[in-house]
Amino acid sequence: MTAASRSRRRWTAGAVCLLCLLGLDVVSRTVVADRAAGPTANQIAALDTAIRQRTDPPVVLFLGSSHTQAGIAASRIEELLGWPHGAVLNASLSNARPRDVLRLYRTHRVLFRKAKAAYVSVDVTTFNRNALARTSMPSPAWRRSASLADRVGFPGSLETRVDVVAGWFWNLWDQRTTWRQELIGLGLRLRGTPRGARGSRLFDALGRPAMGRPRATLTTEALTREIDETVDRRMYNYDFDVESFESLDELLKLLREDGIAVTLIDMPIPARFRALLDEHYARDRAAWAAEMKRRYGAVELLQFSGDGYATEDFRDADHLSERGAVKFADTLAATLRARTR
Amino acid sequence: MSPLSLDLLLGCALVWLATRVWPGPDQLPARRAAVLVVSVAMLAWWQPLGLVVTLALTAVTWAAIAGIRATPARAGTYTTLGVTTVVGALVVAKYTPWLSTMLLGEGAVRSWIVPLGISFSAFRLIGAILDARALKTAISAGELFLLALFFPTFRSGPIESFRSFRPITAAEGVQRDVAWAFGRILVGLCRKVILADTLFTAVIGPWETEGIAHLRPVQCLVLPFLYGLYVYWDFAGYTDVAIGTGALLGYRVSENFDRPYLSRNVSDFWRRWHITLSEWIRLRLFMKMVGRRSPTWQLNAATVASMGLCGLWHGAGWNFLAWGLWHGFGLVGVQLFGEAQRRSEGLRRVVNLPGATLASIVLTFVYVSIGWAMFFLPLGSAVELFARAARTSPPMMVAVAAAVTVCLALYEALGTGRLARVWQATPAVARGAVYALLLFGIVLGRAEPAENFIYFAF
Numbered sequence: 001m002t003a004a005s006r007s008r009r010r011w012t013a014g015a016v017c018l019l020c021l022l023g024l025d026v027v028s029r030t031v032v033a034d035r036a037a038g039p040t041a042n043q044i045a046a047l048d049t050a051i052r053q054r055t056d057p058p059v060v061l062f063l064g065s066s067h068t069q070a071g072i073a074a075s076r077i078e079e080l081l082g083w084p085h086g087a088v089l090n091a092s093l094s095n096a097r098p099r100d101v102l103r104l105y106r107t108h109r110v111l112f113r114k115a116k117a118a119y120v121s122v123d124v125t126t127f128n129r130n131a132l133a134r135t136s137m138p139s140p141a142w143r144r145s146a147s148l149a150d151r152v153g154f155p156g157s158l159e160t161r162v163d164v165v166a167g168w169f170w171n172l173w174d175q176r177t178t179w180r181q182e183l184i185g186l187g188l189r190l191r192g193t194p195r196g197a198r199g200s201r202l203f204d205a206l207g208r209p210a211m212g213r214p215r216a217t218l219t220t221e222a223l224t225r226e227i228d229e230t231v232d233r234r235m236y237n238y239d240f241d242v243e244s245f246e247s248l249d250e251l252l253k254l255l256r257e258d259g260i261a262v263t264l265i266d267m268p269i270p271a272r273f274r275a276l277l278d279e280h281y282a283r284d285r286a287a288w289a290a291e292m293k294r295r296y297g298a299v300e301l302l303q304f305s306g307d308g309y310a311t312e313d314f315r316d317a318d319h320l321s322e323r324g325a326v327k328f329a330d331t332l333a334a335t336l337r338a339r340t341r
Numbered sequence: 342m343s344p345l346s347l348d349l350l351l352g353c354a355l356v357w358l359a360t361r362v363w364p365g366p367d368q369l370p371a372r373r374a375a376v377l378v379v380s381v382a383m384l385a386w387w388q389p390l391g392l393v394v395t396l397a398l399t400a401v402t403w404a405a406i407a408g409i410r411a412t413p414a415r416a417g418t419y420t421t422l423g424v425t426t427v428v429g430a431l432v433v434a435k436y437t438p439w440l441s442t443m444l445l446g447e448g449a450v451r452s453w454i455v456p457l458g459i460s461f462s463a464f465r466l467i468g469a470i471l472d473a474r475a476l477k478t479a480i481s482a483g484e485l486f487l488l489a490l491f492f493p494t495f496r497s498g499p500i501e502s503f504r505s506f507r508p509i510t511a512a513e514g515v516q517r518d519v520a521w522a523f524g525r526i527l528v529g530l531c532r533k534v535i536l537a538d539t540l541f542t543a544v545i546g547p548w549e550t551e552g553i554a555h556l557r558p559v560q561c562l563v564l565p566f567l568y569g570l571y572v573y574w575d576f577a578g579y580t581d582v583a584i585g586t587g588a589l590l591g592y593r594v595s596e597n598f599d600r601p602y603l604s605r606n607v608s609d610f611w612r613r614w615h616i617t618l619s620e621w622i623r624l625r626l627f628m629k630m631v632g633r634r635s636p637t638w639q640l641n642a643a644t645v646a647s648m649g650l651c652g653l654w655h656g657a658g659w660n661f662l663a664w665g666l667w668h669g670f671g672l673v674g675v676q677l678f679g680e681a682q683r684r685s686e687g688l689r690r691v692v693n694l695p696g697a698t699l700a701s702i703v704l705t706f707v708y709v710s711i712g713w714a715m716f717f718l719p720l721g722s723a724v725e726l727f728a729r730a731a732r733t734s735p736p737m738m739v740a741v742a743a744a745v746t747v748c749l750a751l752y753e754a755l756g757t758g759r760l761a762r763v764w765q766a767t768p769a770v771a772r773g774a775v776y777a778l779l780l781f782g783i784v785l786g787r788a789e790p791a792e793n794f795i796y797f798a799f
Contacts, residue, residue: 017773019777176787
């Protein structure tokens with residue numbers, strides 16, 4: 001082979017390689033990135049399986065993120081109200097945004113539409129498009145909507161920042177986790193093994209889904225430290241997430257169409273968390289409250305205060321612990337009792 | 342330096358730029374200076390302590406070499422001084438916590454930082470002193486410092502010597518050009534990210550987390566083989582990246598592997614596995630322990646002792662010593678078998694039977710894999726693993742043995758030569774698609790956070 005033909009072969013191979021990668025990038029931007037979710041594919045599949053295994057529809061449905069996932073003790077509420085097992089369903093997912101909740105509702109609409117009431121959790125941090133779950137590596141969902149400026153200003157290590165900036169240019173790199181999840185899911189489907197086969201074992205004794213191992217109780221100092229860090233992370237560079245509002249619009253529309261009474265709930269958070277929000281992010285909170293009123297003024301919003309909850313009632317900066325969930329169940333049961341009377 | 346790490350890419354880009362600015366053969370000193378500056382910067386970024394210790398030891402080595410050259414009559418003294426200093430530094434830096442725990446009990450040393458790349462640097466520098474004395478090679482300070490600090494090989498070898506580590510000549514450059522270098526790096530990343538990391542995250546990691554006591558016997562039987570594949574793909578992957586990076590920077594880096602799992606016996610294995618280390622051990626340790634006419638017992642004792650030290654070089658722990666001794670005894674076994682073969686006609690006939698080659702490859706793989714269990718696990722856990730593996734049902738054992746044999750037979754039949762011919766005949770368009778697919782695999786396979794190479798720990 002002459003040097004010229006070898007060089008031609010190399011250039012051809014290089015060009016084809018580049019074209020293939022560009023093709024994959026297009027697929028990544030148009031199809032795969034759209035499937036990037038806050039919750040992991042395993043978590044979604046496990047909850048899907050658990051819901052599909054139910055035969056009786058729920059009477060009351062709780063939808064939302066990790067705040068409701070950890071804080072709604074469905075079984076305890078049923079017990080307090082003397083309702084049959086399965087009447088209250090906690091269908092929440094950690095890291096879920098309204099978009100993920102909407103997708104869950106659409107998937108199980110046939111079952112969910114038979115519920116009498118639905119409680120959808122909302123809070124100021126969920127509607128921040130720049131909220132960070134962690135700074136070591138941002139989630140695929142964050143990457144999906146992050147602009148170049150968001151990425152350059154990402155408050156992580158240099159390596160993480162370069163990673164997220166590189167992801168703006170090369171979507172395949174950016175959404176590698178989603179690609180992986182999708183390919184694993186595809187492989188499992190081809191093998192005939194459904195993902196998330198944990199099914200009904202997904203719920204703990206309190207009726208909370210996928211709670212994992214209980215965390216050791218934090219000291220007041222540790223909780224304070226965690227709150228200080230979490231508030232800034234969740235409120236980082238506050239900017240309305242239009243997609244979240246649109247998804248919530250759509251979800252509420254579907255619930256109304258299905259004749260379900262909807263209530264929005266803002267879960268209890270530690271008093272310090274609320275105080276820091278008021279102190280440092282009052283303007284953002286006010287803007288959010290105004291927007292909520294403008295969009296959902298007709299929908300009841302129940303805001304639960306964290307007053308009366310002790311350190312051990314919280315698992316971390318903004319999630320109720322098992323003890324806190326039991327305490328909150330008393331409050332919720334009283335509310336539900338009054339409404340169903 | 343993890344695979345796809347930015348520091349590595351940046352370092353390569355800077356030096357590659359230097360090769361463009363000073364391309365001529367007479368501009369080698371300028372290029373070398375550029376490589377040296379970038380290497381120092383990279384080492385400082387990775388771990389300043391590692392840089393300081395290596396610089397100090399290199400200075401000591403340079404002084405010893407200068408002494409050997411200036412006063413040949415006292416070459417022995419300078420050699421002893423230089424080697425003792427480097428060995429002493431290695432022992433203190435690497436084995437203090439282990440020795441203190443043994444002598445003074447648990448918790449005697451609370452925190453200890455091992456200088457980065459100390460094991461490899463020490464062997465490189467000892468080699469340089471011994472070579473300077475034995476071969477009387479003329480070495481410049483720049484060459485010595487580059488040998489010690491060259492960043493692609495600094496952390497995990499190969500263990501280069503003056504003879505092996507040199508700039509790529511113009512004739513070699515035709516073959517080892519930029520495309521070749523990138524191809525080699527791509528192969529290394531595939532081995533590391535697609536094969537090794539996937540195997541670890543999907544199988545070995547979860548099994549280790551579960552704990553040996555909770556594994557089924559067949560898992561315990563298979564685990565040593567998986568360790569073998571994992572360490573090979575990881576380390577060979579690292580070496581590919583080092584060789585490719587070296588070529589990009591205009592330097593020839595030695596090969597370290599030659600399809601080791603096709604070895605016919607343990608001795609053959611050490612000619613194909615971590616070649617630069619086994620050469621170092623053979624030339625600079627084993628040969629110093631034996632003479633030309635040493636009796637067999639002395640040769641065998643020296644073999645076991647050398648391999649024991651080789652094991653300890655990998656890490657301060659009884660399991661590493663056991664791994665080294667296991668290979669030492671394996672080498673002695675090969676030696677004894679060779680002698681028996683020379684004496685017995687019947688044995689020679691058995692060895693030449695059809696299928697004997699495959700049988701020897703399988704036996705060697707099994708022997709080496711047993712060693713990997715000791716290498717990766719604390720001794721107690723390794724013993725527990727073997728005990729549980731022994732409880733595997735006979736049909737399952739046969740199935741595992743058959744699977745291992747079939748895989749090795751296929752590997753041998755395919756060979757890299759055949760694969761290379763197929764690759765040569767592949768049309769350019771298909772090649773491009775394969776490159777894209779491999780890059781896709783590397784991106785998807787990259788663990789989060791990225792897994793470091795195993796040998797970085799040594």
